Amino acid sequence: MTGFADHRNDTAAQGRKQARDDGMKERFEGPERIEAAVDALKATTIVRGDEALATAIAKAGHAIDLAKDQVLISEGDVDTDLHFLLAGKARIEVKGVTVNQRGPGDHVGEIAALDPTQKRAASVVITEPGVAWKLPEPALTQIAKDHPNIWRRLAIEQAKRLVQRNALVRPANAAPKIFVISSSEAAEIANEIQLGLAHSGALVIPWGQGVFRTSEYAIESLQRMVEQCDFAIAVIAADDVTLSRDRLHLVARDNVTFELGLFMGQLGLERTILVEQRNAQVELCSDLRGITTLTYPAGADEDLSARMGTVCTQISRHIERIGVRR
Known part of the structure; x- marks a missing residue:
């Protein structure tokens, strides 16, 4: 210095x-x-x-x-x-x-x-x-x-x-704005979170719904979301397999890990939430652990709404307690 x-x-x-x-x-x-x-x-x-x-x-x-x-x-x-x-x-x-x-x-x-x-x-x-x-x-x-x-x-x-x-000065949102990070394979979980929070008063924006504009680079679209949103929810799923130290590990998609780190760095731990299937054993780099983590049980696709119910209730209560960024 x-x-x-x-x-x-x-x-x-x-x-x-x-x-x-x-x-x-x-x-x-x-x-x-x-x-x-x-x-x-x-x-x-x-x-x-x-x-x-x-x-x-x-x-x-x-x-x-x-x-x-x-x-x-x-x-x-x-x-x-x-x-x-x-x-x-x-x-x-x-x-x-x-x-x-x-x-x-x-x-x-x-x-x-x-x-x-x-x-x-x-x-x-x-x-x-x-x-x-x-x-x-x-x-x-x-x-x-x-x-x-x-x-x-x-x-x-x-x-x-x-x-x-x-x-x-960034104006505070009238209602909480939430960005849901996910891979395309886990989009169904992200959409279920959006449905589950429909009556919470929050605006929920899943990863694939009009976020990325044709006139922008992907990173510019993400930066715009970081500036606008009060919370980020990252859906962690076993999207890929990686070989490390002669062992195969289930890992989240690279873009999910990157976006999670991007939002966590700007919004902080309190405004960043992890959602993952219980006991899925998905590897996540240690720097991104320590965030509020909510889990849902495994089960049939037709039971997804019921399996996600508790998670959505916990998210709703957390957002109501923390409120919008000011």
Whole structure:
């Protein structure tokens, strides 16, 4: 981990040197270039062409170089400066996950600037070299005394960003959505689970019923199901035979094992259920054991509904207890 951090710091240092060599910061430095800074600030979303406000910000702040991979703001830090991006681009990261992008005309760091008691809520990492105008929080407060409309503009931009953030939040399903994984040979079991849960209020989608679209790769269709569903039920059957250590073993079909691992990794153990015939002795890799496992007795095909009744009741109760993802 240290090696990665050192590499990232080295890369950022090289980028800062390149930015200095390119003279981007120098375009806005010095009293004689204040007009260039004012013009650039007037184009930002907060200033909106207000020359008096742009001039006040220009006089109270200063230009800083932005280098590729530079961490301009670190999540959890206590600094409170507001940064106006005049050139270059940045990504916004929360817990290491990119949630948005920012570019020329945007500002970053407004939450801590608005409330100095708050730690940084996200990291800002430069993706394209450029230059920013750094405004200390005390200077922002002072400027707002003469230009109180800056608070309203910050509030408007904050509201827009809240809408952007909400667009990234997965809405909870109105009713539980369940994907049933199975081989084509075990499709009858999957269909019986769908019938058995018909009055549970849940939407049950067996593997073969309209999941895979002709315009998508199979993995894309599965990823779409992972994102949409609250639960996954994997029907494990003795679909194949494999030879291991000079012994023959009954195993599930490869696609069933893969899909089970895919859904388990995203939904977790609590939302992934195994269904298998009792005492069938089907081998399953150890990494996929530990999941809730429900079994049904062997018997005649015409008795399948009765044999699956207890399993469907247990599934229904489990889903009712856990509920949809939120």
